[in-house]
Amino acid sequence: MTDNSNDTPREDEPETAQDAAAENEVEVVATSESEEAQVENFPDGEVAASPLEAAEQQIADLKDQLLRAMAETQNLRRRSTREKEDATKYSIANFARDMLNVGDNMRRAIDAAPEGSGEGDDAMASLVQGIEMTERELLATMHRHGIKAVEPMGEKFDHNLHQAMFEVPDAEHTPGTVVQVIQAGYVIGERLLRPAMVGVSKAGEVAPSEGDSEAGDQVNTSA
Structure with missing residues (x-):
């Protein structure tokens, strides 16, 4: 009796060349699709770096x-x-500001002394001289620490450094010029410690002519 079992292909037999080619084609297609998917993940055709x-x-x-x-x-x-x-x-700004008042009082005491009051009176002369020396020493000490006086006389009014107390009619100076100093100002470094109190010039009054006076006497009744 003849055995026909060899006529049926076995499952574990090697695949044919045609089957291998088909599998390779499938792998190539899958790889291509994977690359296309990667490109699609980057807009405007950008490719992964x-x-x-x-x-x-x-x-x-x-x-x-x-x-x-x-x-x-x-x-x-x-x-x-x-x-x-x-x-x-x-750091010494507050202390220096308080010391300015001491200097102001010394200057007031010196200015209050009658002119020539020290003549024939050695005690008064020594007192005035002592106050003047103390004032100079105080100002010199403050200067060493960067505290300087503002000298505004004759300068253009500066609201950053000056405080206008009043205006003075003055035809000799340009309007807005400091013509009087009531209290000296001081700066420490680049900062204002105390503004200078000043009087500022304004346009001087011009005496009206006779024609202007007559015109001024007329009352406007058109209203």
Whole structure:
């Protein structure tokens, strides 16, 4: 009896060349579809960056962050230095402002002394001289600490440094010129410690002519 079992192909027999080619074609199609899917994930036809390009971009980002951090650190250092200098320079501002009143009283005492009051009176002369010396020493000490007097006489009025108390008709000076100083002003460093109290000139009054006087006597009754 003949055995026909060899006529039926076995499942574990090697696949034919045609089957292998079909499988390769399927793999190629799958790879192509995968690449197309990757391209579709990036709009406008952009393609995913290579690892080298990604690393270069990361380096550029880190370098930018480093430069920004260095700039911020430098600005912080400068600001800290400036604040420290300002704290040292202006820490005595309140004390200096109070001492200005002492200097003002000394100047008032000197101005109140009658002219020639020291002649024949050694005690009065010594007193006035002592007050003047104390005033000079006080001003010199304040100057060493950056406190300087504002000299506004004859200058254009500056609202940053001066405080106008009144206006004076004056035809000799340009309107807005300081023509009188009531109280001296002071600055400490670049800051105003006390404004100078001043009188400011305004346009002088012109005497009216006879024609202007007659015209001025007429009353407008058209209203």
